[in-house]
Amino acid sequence: MPAGGRMTRVPLVERVLEANDEIAADNRAELERRGIFSVDLIGAPGSGKTALLEATLRALQGRRRPAVLVGDLATRRDGDRLARWCDQVVQISTGQGCHLEANQVRDALGQIDLDAVDLLFIENVGNLICPVGFDLGQATKVGLFSLTEGDDKAAKHPYLVEAADLLLLNKIDLLPYLSFDRSSFEADVRLLNPRVPIMDVSATTGEGLDAWIAWLDR
Amino acid sequence: MLGVHEFSIAEALAAQVQRHAPVTGRVREVEICVGALRGLETDALRMCWDAVTHDTPIAGSILQVDQRPWSIACRVCGRTWTSVVPFVTCECGNPSPVPTAGDELNLVALTIDEEET
Numbered sequence: 001m002p003a004g005g006r007m008t009r010v011p012l013v014e015r016v017l018e019a020n021d022e023i024a025a026d027n028r029a030e031l032e033r034r035g036i037f038s039v040d041l042i043g044a045p046g047s048g049k050t051a052l053l054e055a056t057l058r059a060l061q062g063r064r065r066p067a068v069l070v071g072d073l074a075t076r077r078d079g080d081r082l083a084r085w086c087d088q089v090v091q092i093s094t095g096q097g098c099h100l101e102a103n104q105v106r107d108a109l110g111q112i113d114l115d116a117v118d119l120l121f122i123e124n125v126g127n128l129i130c131p132v133g134f135d136l137g138q139a140t141k142v143g144l145f146s147l148t149e150g151d152d153k154a155a156k157h158p159y160l161v162e163a164a165d166l167l168l169l170n171k172i173d174l175l176p177y178l179s180f181d182r183s184s185f186e187a188d189v190r191l192l193n194p195r196v197p198i199m200d201v202s203a204t205t206g207e208g209l210d211a212w213i214a215w216l217d218r
Numbered sequence: 219m220l221g222v223h224e225f226s227i228a229e230a231l232a233a234q235v236q237r238h239a240p241v242t243g244r245v246r247e248v249e250i251c252v253g254a255l256r257g258l259e260t261d262a263l264r265m266c267w268d269a270v271t272h273d274t275p276i277a278g279s280i281l282q283v284d285q286r287p288w289s290i291a292c293r294v295c296g297r298t299w300t301s302v303v304p305f306v307t308c309e310c311g312n313p314s315p316v317p318t319a320g321d322e323l324n325l326v327a328l329t330i331d332e333e334e335t
Contacts, residue, residue, distance in 0.1 A: 006333045012238065015323065
């Protein structure tokens, strides 16, 4: 305790992100009330988040009624790519923000006709750290890793591995060409999270996407 | 500072502390506790803290960070201990003991100097 003056220590127990968490709880209640299943997709820049969603939206055409919120520091390019496959896409430009926060999701949901939606994808800003700690009100968190990032990415990002409801390992078609040790990757994941499913996928070739689509449909 | 993930945490914390700050007196110390899963660096948090509280009523306050470490359990020899990093080798030679940690991020206490305004 600092010296001098008349010091009083006031104990508190309060979550630092309480303000965000309260808005996230409202988002979650609204999505659940409407029966909308939601996915917060978290992955590094270049891991293939947008490519995965393009392939996913294509596979879901005519069967599900998806909407996508896509967060980026700048540009509308991801939103434009996804709009080819989905009527309801909202691009959230975060400016300097390295992750989405619950109030941005709340505002973006206001731009969507939620009566016409049964599945919501939230493509978070490309980042494996900051987005994990900010609840958006999603039903599930999906972590996306890819072979080109190296097999130690899971070990270096324990919070995402621990918090994820599903891990996707993208670019699996490149396995013969890279030094990626698939079993080492899985061993690191299992130490941190014994239960999380891991699905090998390729957004480019379509390999493994059936299992991912079935997971969304369950 | 852009890209330092401690920055947004410091911003949220500064807003929270200012909501609790008394009308009279000055906030001198802010105590938080952080679970290892959060991956927050104490030095980076403090640097961000000084930046986001600059020119605010809580400027000059000291951020005390209670870092909660990883709990490590070896399934081979049964030893348990704490570590600041999750992936470690056990003394018994087991290269992969199991790491667990919390993701708490709590404001724990404020110290107020009541004679200063």
